[in-house]
Amino acid sequence: MRVGLTGGVASGKSTVSAILAELGAVVIDADLLAREVVAPGTEGLAAVVEELGPGVLTPDGALDRPKVGALVFADPAKRRALEAVIHPRVRARAAELEAAAPPGAVVVHDIPLLAETGQASGFDAVVVVDVPDDVQVDRMVRIRDMSEEDARARIAAQASREERLAIATYVVDNTGSLEDLRRRVEEVYRTIESSTT
Numbered sequence: 001m002r003v004g005l006t007g008g009v010a011s012g013k014s015t016v017s018a019i020l021a022e023l024g025a026v027v028i029d030a031d032l033l034a035r036e037v038v039a040p041g042t043e044g045l046a047a048v049v050e051e052l053g054p055g056v057l058t059p060d061g062a063l064d065r066p067k068v069g070a071l072v073f074a075d076p077a078k079r080r081a082l083e084a085v086i087h088p089r090v091r092a093r094a095a096e097l098e099a100a101a102p103p104g105a106v107v108v109h110d111i112p113l114l115a116e117t118g119q120a121s122g123f124d125a126v127v128v129v130d131v132p133d134d135v136q137v138d139r140m141v142r143i144r145d146m147s148e149e150d151a152r153a154r155i156a157a158q159a160s161r162e163e164r165l166a167i168a169t170y171v172v173d174n175t176g177s178l179e180d181l182r183r184r185v186e187e188v189y190r191t192i193e194s195s196t197t
């Protein structure tokens with residue numbers, strides 16, 4: 001069983017995937033892989049430098065993530081260039097991890113840009129974590145200390161709430177408490193598990 005998990009920035013995907021992992025799913029996290037493939041010393045990092053220039057490195061040779069974020073969320077062409085380096089490498093690594101999952105596992109792919117990259121049809125089910133834009137902004141500003149402008153730029157780089165809901169098999173509303181979220185995720189997981197038997 002292959003499940004896609006998505007949602008806008010700061011909607012609660014990582015929180016949902018942590019609950020799904022506790023419930024027994026094998027979770028493959030695209031954001032984590034997107035860091036691995038540009039770790040210091042990788043050919044992925046060299047390819048990013050080729051595209052965006054050496055100014056995107058910190059003095060110790062790592063990707064300067066805040067700097068790259070400021071660059072690519074203000075310039076769609078640069079964002080696409082970065083994605084063209086990172087996405088194929090993330091997909092290859094995700095496929096390797098999936099191949100190593102135990103037989104019969106529920107494999108959850110946590111992919112922020114699942115709707116944007118047209119991957120929905122490749123999954124048996126798609127779970128969308130849904131909150132209004134203002135809740136995303138509030139969580140980025142309050143918890144992550146981002147400016148409202150940066151938060152809105154990231155949202156603007158993503159599919160709309162409606163575009164994501166259109167590909168959902170299951171919608172997980174995350175406007176309530178963390179306890180509400182856990183209850184809903186357990187309910188969805190039970191339904192997914194029972195659909196595999």
Ligand SMILES: CC(C)(COP(=O)(O)OP(=O)(O)OC[C@H]1O[C@@H](n2cnc3c(N)ncnc32)[C@H](O)[C@@H]1O)[C@@H](O)C(=O)NCCC(=O)NCCS
Pocket residue numbers: 008009010030031034065066068069072079082083086087090111112113154157158
């Ligand atoms: C621009 C980068 C360096 C900023 O790093 P930073 O540590 O601030 O953010 P992080 O990687 O943890 O991403 C946090 C969230 O930002 C959003 N986001 C990231 N990349 C993108 C993008 N290309 N388009 C739209 N939203 C994005 C997602 O909601 C993601 O969950 C980084 O996000 C990146 O390398 N992005 C390009 C790769 C990509 O598309 N990743 C997303 C899934 S593979």
Ligand SMILES: Nc1ncnc2c1ncn2[C@@H]1O[C@H](COP(=O)(O)OP(=O)(O)OP(=O)(O)O)[C@@H](O)[C@H]1O
Pocket residue numbers: 007008009010011012013014015016031112139143174175176177178181
């Ligand atoms: N129901 C909730 N109530 C209060 N805070 C929440 C709730 N759900 C998530 N959060 C908090 O909001 C923040 C964003 O959640 P999380 O990191 O799970 O989102 P995400 O979608 O994975 O983000 P990103 O797109 O940046 O990877 C976290 O600090 C998380 O603890």
